[in-house]
Amino acid sequence: MSKPTSGDFTKTAGWLDWYTGPSKPKFQLPAGAVDAHCHVFGPGAEFPYAPERKYTPCDASKHELYALRDHLGFARNVVVQATCHGADNRAMVDACLSSGGKARGVATVKRSISDAELQALHDAGVRGVRFNFVKRLVDFTPKDELMEIAGRISKLGWHVVIYFEAVDLPELWDFFTALPTTVVVDHMGRPDVSKPIDGPEFELFLKFMREHPNVWSKVSCPERLSVTGPKALNGEQAAYQDVVPFARRVVEEFPDRVLWGTDWPHPNLKDHMPDDGLLVDFIPQIATTPELQRKLLVDNPMKLYWPEEV
């Protein structure tokens, strides 16, 4: 059954709702595992979607997110501001505040934000800002504005999360490498996995990480990146084979700078909606030892989001 969008909203045509009744993962997550990339959407009646949004999703509430956390066996979440909420962080902040300390957040802010507002976000659990360069998701924000924000949030000990597509890395290189904070790349910088893993495009991404020890990567979203599948549906235990070598390369070369997240509720997927239990079963394909799994799922996200507990 189709999931609702509450309030005065109509879902984008062709919208795929998140998966109902995900399977129990066969892979046992290590104790204290963090889902370090997920979102909440609305509910629209309570937290309206932003006027400047590029899509209108089905609602995906904090209650549904935390039920999924418990079902999959995660201990904590990092709730990343979704572009459908623009720079209105209320839904994300509300999710963090209701989590009993089990969620941290990543916000989207404008240059006009006051120091007091930044401090309030910090007190709610926000530890980073997201800069988005994916043209189908956001309008352009001038780089001088972003650099000014980066300078301000660095004083709070926050980091910058960047979302971009692999073809745009050369043009964005100078800006990214000038950022004064830890920099976390969403979804491996969206490599085109139909290109060779040792080709110039992915090599540039590896060089970006190799030459800049402040750069981390989320090795998430195989369901977005895969061209060949198979899809994480119907019990598939060897999903998204074409993404595996790319993600495994990043995990093995930079084991202390990788994060993983479900990306629930998976905005803008066009082809299929994965079973989140089977997405968790993807993890041992890319982090193949208990030590790599512990770093990816526990040690690294804890260092970045709960350093006071490490």
Ligand SMILES: O=C(O)c1cc(C(=O)O)oc(=O)c1
């Ligand atoms: O590829 C996407 O469509 C996408 C969108 C958003 C967002 O709208 O915030 O976040 C993501 O992590 C991925």
